[in-house]
Amino acid sequence: MKKDMQQVKTPILEEFASNLAIGDRVEITGIIFTGRDAALPKLVALIESGGLAEAGIDLQGAVIFHTAVSPAGVGPTSSNKFDIESTIPALSKAGVKIHLGKGQLRSKTIEALHKNNSVYAVIPPVTALLESRIIDRQVAAFPEEGMEALHWLVVKDFPCIVAAAHGRSLHED
16 A cells, blocks of 8 residues: 655654655655765765855755756766765765665665665656756855756655665665
């Protein structure tokens, strides 16, 4: 039996993240960050240097979507690329509650999500649908990376499905 679509506004509360389960369908409304191969390692470096506050970035209860932002729209990139997946543990520890992307994560990454009460959710590659749910966008950091810069988006009813939570993965046998 399918569960109803859950509605959530950012920032994501710890309690909401704790109650998410594999297969849950969620629509996110509010501000989400975007980043991929170029921006996410730089964001981790900002965390490690203590520079998040100075950059005006608050990751407590945040959502990060693994994508670039272009005039054509947004669509998920593979979250299991090294430069993306390797950032998930540090970003989760820094407060990110939902990581959005596509692809199967390693068990080590799933355990890091669990340890930090964060989840990974997949988004089908439906660029036109996602673009229609973006209300506003702005470069948050690293403008030199062009469409791969860290952006923040204001979204309404952004759909996703939880794929890893509490030490388990949708991709397990």
